[in-house]
Amino acid sequence: MKQLPITTEEELERAIIHFKEHADYISGYQEKILEKYLWKAQELKNIDLEFKIRTFLISYYNNRHKFDKMFAAFPWLLQRCDENLERFDYKHVLWLYRLVVLMSKQYSAVPKAKVIELFDDFERRYREMGIGEKMISSYKFYFYAEMGEIEQAEKEYTVWQEAPYAVFFQCKKCDELFLDSYFAASGRYEELLELLQPVLDGSITCHGNERYGLHRAMLSCMMLGRWEEANVYEVRSRQHLDQDVAYLYPFSSHLLYYGITGAFEKGRILFEKQLPHARETAPDMPRLKFFTASQEFFRRLHQSGRTFVQLNLPGFTAVPAGADGYEVAGLMKYCQNEMNRLAEALDRRNENDYFKNQTMLLVKRYATTEREPSKR
């Protein structure tokens, strides 16, 4: 997109329309342009244009997994709506709010009281808007499941099943797929594959379901020893992912696949690309998942006889690097430490030991999974 000199409100409005028609929300170059438009709207003191640009930005930050920016920018939208409900698109803001609620609990630095307060505010607003029980219930389920309150989550699932469809926002096609991350986390792989069937057969392609569903199908197949299917889903999943974006959840499954199948070169490149995200702004839950898979990857690399590995990681000094590269055992230890630290931090915040137990279980499960020799 051309960087247009913008001096008037009309020019800015035209530029926003042009952006909306031509931008893709995945390309990194768009961020700079959108942020420039934001400064221009502020300079022109046009709050309506600023509102539009900020809603684009939130979607953009979400798609690029820049959740820290998403969190920081969101309250502005909510405040403007609270000041004048008629003037701004409150419904759209509530749609974006669910992204914020989903991600907030994934940071251990957000205290439990704040997570609860945020969810209460979200629930209140959804109820006031009449959005409906089913929608709220699915987010409540997520809330309990990701806070490690499994019994409560199971109860909420019953509420969800009985609740009528929501008035807004409900995608009847992929609605039930919200259970996929829970099934994956709790090792219910058969159920997960059944749930994901519409994604696997191509009848559901909406709402990023391929990006987040295919890697889970691959993981399930690996854990169930269905390697032929796992191989297919690995290739299909990769087509929906960009290694320059912090897709830590999906890439964790891929890293594990590369470790178990001995595709160490692919895994090395992937680790190199994703580690900077895992060390910087990504939420703790996907980071935990990433380090759990990474420690297993390096364990297997070490087991294969490799002592050192070359990695291009500027600024990474947690493991010393020599002329031969990084020591594989050192990297494994680093990933294990990070994994344990993150699990503990999340448990401390949640006041339970869910992540510690779940991580131990996964470490054991990953270590004992082998590719069938005949399929090699």
Next chain:
Amino acid sequence: MSSNSLFQVDLNGILKVLSDSLYSSYQVFIRELLQNSVDAINARKHLGDAFTPAVTVNFMQSGDVRTIFVEDNGVGLTWTEVDEFLSRIGSSSKSGRQDRESFIGQFGIGLLSCFMISDEVIVISKSAKKQEAVKWIGNIDGTYQKMQLEEEIPVGTSVYLRVKDSIKLDENLLESLLGRYGTYLNVPIRFFVNDQEKNNFQRDFPWRVSADEVISAGRSAFKEEFHQYIPLKDRSGKTTGVAYIIPRPTHTVANNSHAIYIKNMFITDHCTTILPEWAFFVKAIINSENISPTASREEIYKNQVLEDVREELGDCIKQFLIQLSETDPTFLHHIIGIHGTALKSLALNDAVFFRFISKWFSFPTSEGILTLEEIKQQTKTILYVPDLDEFKQLLPVARGNGQLIVNTGYIYDTEIFNRLNELDKTAIYQAIDVEFFGNILKDLPLEEVDRYRERLKQLQYHLDYFNCELEMKEFSPDSLPMIFYMSQKSLIERDVKTIQQESDDLWSGITDAVFSFEQAYHSKLFLNRNNPTIQKLLNQPTSSSDELFMETMYINSMLLGHYPLNKKEMDIMNNNMEQLLNKIL
């Protein structure tokens, strides 16, 4: 119990489908008839008959009654072929033949289009294969009659249509349709009005005639003042044509329409898929023997053959430009001047083309518009500024200090320079911003720094409130007191801070937990030691007006750089303005 039955076809329903969904206009009937005539003539040629091919179209008007006669001396139809090919929808005399490639039509639905303009279609035909003449009358209600003719008629087929009252069709429109569909068919088409010859159509494609003819055909087809064209030919030689270079700048998202002929028959002048997307600086006329039309014959079929043809025609355009650099570099400059954006887009998608063309590209620089080659003659360390506003800010300083900088704020230019950085090892390409540039400006001698250290500290104190860092440099022109810099990252952090301050405890706490502020200072002010006002400021003792001076300078820099002011900055600006006005009074 089982039985075999035939589908019952409602002709009226079929016609509605054809007119509503398949054909864009009733006017296509003439194309279908011409196509049948040309195919019939080709079929007769295949028999080895010696004859002079001819098609005549006669428009008869008597009062309100309008009749059209289309006659050819092609292969004709036998008594049994009439049943098979005229009375059976979807059956074509050409679809099963081994030599089908030489025919335009293949679907067996063309004659039906005549029912869009006439309730009755009369066909009289004599086959070259059998000495029998037959008359066939098709009716809009789906019935037809067939009879043998006793009288002697020449080999060929005649179609008679009485035009419905509701159809707007006069001799002029028919003549123009014949021109559109019939000009390049390689068969002479004579047009009569009430038996008087009015026009005839038979021409070869312009690229087979002369350069003048090509230019003239392009100007007439696209209503543009073309001066230059590129010959096009795919590897098989089955697709040929010309691409005209549009003599004015085109937008990168422009989707140019090209005129397409398949086997000499006009298909569409709105084709957007025959050339690659990057070729938005040309308009083409193309005739193809290997790409296929859709059933409506108003578009081309998207398949692998089309993909290959598109790529190969794209190669012709690239090769033309490469040759031009040797044979007529002035003209290449001219083309790049008009279509630089398109060519940059193309270069970024094609490494070979990039290596050849990049040196010809022009960029705005602090020394005016220069080609890459000219830039490299001036400096081997090329500093480029990816941001338009920052380039504008740096321009006077760069000029004053004799430093060449390149503005790459326009589309593709930053990507071009990033790519050059990877590929061209004969120069250093460095992306810069104001801060980078400020830091390569001349530092003050150490004793000067020491002399002003305390004074600078006092001045810095008044900027701490804005999170702005002060630094002293020496640069030209002397008239410029300072350069101001605020990075994108700083602006984001400033914005987040403002939102956080306006938020309640819940949101403020969440931002604290999730967002990490990294910038020690949000902005930077490089003071110019050579500027008389700055010298005055540095040499005077601390005073109550320091605050007003520094704040005003900061706010002014923000405004000049088009940075948004927050509320506290706005308040300070208003307050300072009032103070200044009071001082004047």
